[in-house]
Amino acid sequence: MPGKSSDQRRALDALNAAMVPVLEAAGAEFIDPDIIQPADVFLERSGEHIRSRTYLFTSPDGEELCLRPDLTVPACRYHLESATDPAQPARYCYAGKAFRHTPGEAGRTPVREFDQVGLEIFGAGNTAHDDAEVLALTLAALKAAGVSGYRIEIGDLGLFDALLHSIDMPERWRNRLKRQFWRPRAFRDLLRQLSAGKRKARTAISGLLDEMEDSGLEPVAFVEQHLEALDLQMIAGRTVEQVAGRLAEKLLDRSQPPLTAEQTGLIDDYLAIRCAPEDATARLRGIAGRTGGVFAGAVDLFEARLQAMREAGLDLAAMEFAAVFGRSLEYYTGFVFQIERDGPDGASQNIAGGGRYDTMLADIGAGQHVPAVGLAIQASRLIGDGGSGGEA
Amino acid sequence: MNGSSNLTLALPSKGRLREAAEAMFARAGFEIVKTGSARGYQGEIKGLNGIDVAFLSASEIAKALKDGTVDLGVTGEDLLRETIAPDNPVADVVLRLGFGPADVIVAVPESWLDVAAVADLDQVAGEFYATHGHRLRVATKYLELTRRFFAEHGMTGYRIVESLGATEGAPAAGSAEIIVDITTTGSTLKANRLKVLEDGLILRSEAVLAARRQAMAKPVVANLRQRLELAI
Numbered sequence: 001m002p003g004k005s006s007d008q009r010r011a012l013d014a015l016n017a018a019m020v021p022v023l024e025a026a027g028a029e030f031i032d033p034d035i036i037q038p039a040d041v042f043l044e045r046s047g048e049h050i051r052s053r054t055y056l057f058t059s060p061d062g063e064e065l066c067l068r069p070d071l072t073v074p075a076c077r078y079h080l081e082s083a084t085d086p087a088q089p090a091r092y093c094y095a096g097k098a099f100r101h102t103p104g105e106a107g108r109t110p111v112r113e114f115d116q117v118g119l120e121i122f123g124a125g126n127t128a129h130d131d132a133e134v135l136a137l138t139l140a141a142l143k144a145a146g147v148s149g150y151r152i153e154i155g156d157l158g159l160f161d162a163l164l165h166s167i168d169m170p171e172r173w174r175n176r177l178k179r180q181f182w183r184p185r186a187f188r189d190l191l192r193q194l195s196a197g198k199r200k201a202r203t204a205i206s207g208l209l210d211e212m213e214d215s216g217l218e219p220v221a222f223v224e225q226h227l228e229a230l231d232l233q234m235i236a237g238r239t240v241e242q243v244a245g246r247l248a249e250k251l252l253d254r255s256q257p258p259l260t261a262e263q264t265g266l267i268d269d270y271l272a273i274r275c276a277p278e279d280a281t282a283r284l285r286g287i288a289g290r291t292g293g294v295f296a297g298a299v300d301l302f303e304a305r306l307q308a309m310r311e312a313g314l315d316l317a318a319m320e321f322a323a324v325f326g327r328s329l330e331y332y333t334g335f336v337f338q339i340e341r342d343g344p345d346g347a348s349q350n351i352a353g354g355g356r357y358d359t360m361l362a363d364i365g366a367g368q369h370v371p372a373v374g375l376a377i378q379a380s381r382l383i384g385d386g387g388s389g390g391e392a
Numbered sequence: 393m394n395g396s397s398n399l400t401l402a403l404p405s406k407g408r409l410r411e412a413a414e415a416m417f418a419r420a421g422f423e424i425v426k427t428g429s430a431r432g433y434q435g436e437i438k439g440l441n442g443i444d445v446a447f448l449s450a451s452e453i454a455k456a457l458k459d460g461t462v463d464l465g466v467t468g469e470d471l472l473r474e475t476i477a478p479d480n481p482v483a484d485v486v487l488r489l490g491f492g493p494a495d496v497i498v499a500v501p502e503s504w505l506d507v508a509a510v511a512d513l514d515q516v517a518g519e520f521y522a523t524h525g526h527r528l529r530v531a532t533k534y535l536e537l538t539r540r541f542f543a544e545h546g547m548t549g550y551r552i553v554e555s556l557g558a559t560e561g562a563p564a565a566g567s568a569e570i571i572v573d574i575t576t577t578g579s580t581l582k583a584n585r586l587k588v589l590e591d592g593l594i595l596r597s598e599a600v601l602a603a604r605r606q607a608m609a610k611p612v613v614a615n616l617r618q619r620l621e622l623a624i
Contacts, residue, residue, distance in 0.1 A: 043527075237523070244506075247505060
């Protein structure tokens with residue numbers, strides 16, 4: 001339908017009128033970020049998978065703009081431009097449209113816009129408490145809207161990060177594992193490769209590495225010599241030092257002892273956890289007993305968050321924790337959650353979600369570390385409009 | 393494109409692709425004649441009833457197949473797949489025609505001695521963001537092919553810069569770091585001091601006869617396919 005009917009419009013107004021006051025009562029300023037946003041910040045943050053779904057255009061004066069594909073980044077920008085010190089605690093809530101191209105089934109109009117209600121908490125606070133509060137506010141807003149009969153899944157990307165740091169391996173291996181975390185199959189392959197103890201298959205640059213090893217030269221000197229012999233200039237934003245550094249790492253990998261069975265076992269055991277949060281705690285403690293280090297600290301935070309949820313009156317037994325949850329959500333850094341219910345077609349439908357994204361504000365220009373955690377509720381789906389599109 | 397029940401076949405209106413397509417149709421015993429106005433954007437195939445011909449640019453042909461303004465078309469597979477994803481049922485390849493070969497590839501500066509494969513590129517993209525505060529830029533006209541290929545390979549930290557010509561010059565000019573482009577002999581890449589990643593072949597393209605789903609089962613299409621196949 002090209003627009004909302006009178007009934008749908010009233011339903012959305014009623015929904016917003018029920019939910020927004022819940023968020024305001026938690027101290028959030030009710031703002032209206034711009035619909036038209038500079039494209040750059042979204043393209044740099046989110047990459048091509050979002051760009052292919054974002055409505056991009058050029059303003060009459062040549063500026064690259066877009067219709068906001070979410071409200072989180074616009075709220076961040078609002079905060080950065082209006083706060084005198086972006087690190088000072090601030091809370092915002094909003095209700096408005098986001099725009100993402102979601103191709104419909106053959107012959108159907110694509111879904112292009114959907115309604116969201118959300119909240120963002122910026123600035124250093126009590127991490128465990130703020131995480132729990134964001135989930136509690138989501139559930140309170142849904143309750144105010146008369147929504148029930150949903151499932152709650154929670155995850156914690158900080159645990160995985162901490163686990164890797166508690167396992168002895170080169171930092172470059174951690175970075176590679178982290179980068180592949182979003183892709184379960186590639187992650188398995190990489191883990192197998194790092195634990196196999198076999199030399200990697202030879203690649204187009206294996207011969208170069210042999211040469212470098214035999215030359216006895218320092219990596220930088222070797223690269224300089226090689227470039228000169230080929231009459232090549234270093235171009236495209238990289239330096240001789242960076243190229244030499246990566247080659248040196250590749251050489252190191254040849255002699256690096258592989259991950260042990262105990263080490264990969266820790267990763268496997270962690271990724272296998274999918275159960276009620278309170279059972280998860282015991283299993284996480286078991287792993288922390290084997291690793292110690294920063295992972296134990298991350299488990300402490302996990303437990304403190306559960307405790308804060310209990311104190312907020314949330315029913316932990318109604319939730320599921322999954323270690324792999326959050327894999328597909330690139331910008332989150334810690335606690336993540338998602339609320340689903342059965343949609344009109346019987347398939348599971350995501351109606352709300354959110355989590356912690358502590359690196360975003362620094363990335364888009366805060367000039368310092370500013371923790372952030374937020375929630376988004378898919379209002380369109382609650383009124384039965386716009387069946388697809390609209391992830392948090 | 394017409395009121396009759398004829399199918400419309402789009403043929404390239406210019407360039408090497410046009411010459412090769414016409415030569416092939418001639419070998420198959422099909423003479424293509426222009427009809428209608430003197431500007432000659434329409435035609436028919438002598439000896440093959442039921443098909444009208446429209447002359448379009450190769451890139452328009454893929455779009456016209458997607459929109460349904462034509463039923464059949466001869467175009468480069470690169471342009472077809474850029475416009476219509478392999479999993480999109482709207483149109484598909486009927487016959488690979490064996491001319492117009494071109495590989496769509498990922499190429500990086502030769503001086504990036506440490507980069508052999510897409511996995512290296514992913515790491516360099518991370519390093520690049522940390523150094524420059526913006527993403528590694530990929531110059532290309534193949535936005536969709538690039539996105540699909542990098543998504544399959546788990547490469548995320550890049551950004552596309554749309555390039556409509558002389559793509560291979562972008563890294564040296566500083567408008568992008570790497571490119572996705574077509575190459576036939578590799579000599580242009582070499583001249584620009586670029587190298588293809590060892591797993592950087594996105595598509596081995598050639599000219600194809602493609603058809604919309606509904607047209608595929610028509611006897612006239614089977615006939616056309618058969619005779620063209622013998623002329624490859």
